[in-house]
Amino acid sequence: MNSRFNVIFRLTIRFALLTTSLGLALSLPRQTEAKLFLVATSTDIASIARFVGGDKVDVESIIQGYQNPHYVDVKPSYMVKLHKADMFVKIGLDLELWAPILAEGARNSKILYGAPGFVDASVGAEILEIPQIRVTRELGDIHLYGNPHYWLDPDNGKVIAHNILEGLRRIDPENSAYYEENEAKFDKKVDALLPQLEAKMKPYAGTKVITYHNTWPNFLNRFGLVAAGYVEPKPGVPPSPAHVTSLIEKMMMEKVKIIIQEPFYETKISQFVANKTGAKLVILSPSVLGAEGVTDYFSLFDYLIDNIIRAFQEMGIKPQT
Ligand SMILES: [Zn+2]
Numbered sequence: 331m332n333s334r335f336n337v338i339f340r341l342t343i344r345f346a347l348l349t350t351s352l353g354l355a356l357s358l359p360r361q362t363e364a365k366l367f368l369v370a371t372s373t374d375i376a377s378i379a380r381f382v383g384g385d386k387v388d389v390e391s392i393i394q395g396y397q398n399p400h401y402v403d404v405k406p407s408y409m410v411k412l413h414k415a416d417m418f419v420k421i422g423l424d425l426e427l428w429a430p431i432l433a434e435g436a437r438n439s440k441i442l443y444g445a446p447g448f449v450d451a452s453v454g455a456e457i458l459e460i461p462q463i464r465v466t467r468e469l470g471d472i473h474l475y476g477n478p479h480y481w482l483d484p485d486n487g488k489v490i491a492h493n494i495l496e497g498l499r500r501i502d503p504e505n506s507a508y509y510e511e512n513e514a515k516f517d518k519k520v521d522a523l524l525p526q527l528e529a530k531m532k533p534y535a536g537t538k539v540i541t542y543h544n545t546w547p548n549f550l551n552r553f554g555l556v557a558a559g560y561v562e563p564k565p566g567v568p569p570s571p572a573h574v575t576s577l578i579e580k581m582m583m584e585k586v587k588i589i590i591q592e593p594f595y596e597t598k599i600s601q602f603v604a605n606k607t608g609a610k611l612v613i614l615s616p617s618v619l620g621a622e623g624v625t626d627y628f629s630l631f632d633y634l635i636d637n638i639i640r641a642f643q644e645m646g647i648k649p650q651t
Pocket of ligand 1: 351400473478479543544565
């Protein structure tokens with residue numbers, strides 16, 4: 331009995347070893363061909379990651395283009411996604427307050443802060459409105475480390491691309507040259523497109539606009555427009571009646587004709603302000619896939635510039651020649 335048991339035991343072991351090595355043999359070629367899996371928090375960062383990673387990566391974003399990046403309900407499916415990730419790219423500056431919980435829940439040491447697969451896209455970017463005094467979240471302000479909507483300047487897009495390149499070099503050094511080439515192509519595309527966009531907006535230089543949330547300083551600066559005020563008194567703080575009254579007065583005084591609002595906020599108050607001042611409320615998505623036809627980082631800027639100019643024209647704001 332004993333020897334029979336031994337034989338069966340040995341056969342079972344051999345069979346197990348055989349199937350394991352068979353499994354390895356079958357899976358090895360697939361593993362070498364497998365693409366890296368990059369997870370970005372936002373669609374904008376994901377779009378840039380696709381340019382840099384090319385056909386060696388699969389990229390997904392956590393949030394969708396129509397969502398407010400500041401406020402996201404963490405879902406288990408996001409953790410599952412991150413569990414499988416080779417790289418995690420964040421906008422940074424505490425924009426994604428929800429991200430640390432997600433990263434911890436994902437149980438993936440490759441993408442934790444400081445690991446090779448962790449990328450903070452903001453490193454080296456031009457960050458505006460860095461507070462000179464300590465700002466606390468208790469006062470409601472959610473832009474504690476400067477304005478985190480910095481991707482809205484294509485020059486910062488190049489910095490984001492570079493940070494992603496650095497991450498790819500760390501986790502996939504064999505393909506560094508390929509990623510470097512892609513990053514160079516991306517930079518070249520920005521350099522070709524940006525002067526065209528600037529030229530389109532140049533006749534409207536100095537035009538004042540109101541924005542709902544303080545999403546746009548990098549964009550406005552880049553394209554020569556001016557924020558005369560915000561519907562939110564502070565980023566993340568809903569407007570009070572007193573603030574609305576003073577905003578209306580300011581808009582009347584300074585003849586501001588455009589209110590830009592992100593699609594994920596309630597329009598009631600902005601529409602009220604627009605009605606009182608004769609201004610136009612323009613809903614504009616600051617993100618890739620947040621509006622029809624905005625399929626990548628480059629079409630985002632075409633969409634923004636074209637829609638703003640159209641609104642200017644509708645409001646009789648004349649280009650200066
Ligand atoms: Zn914000």
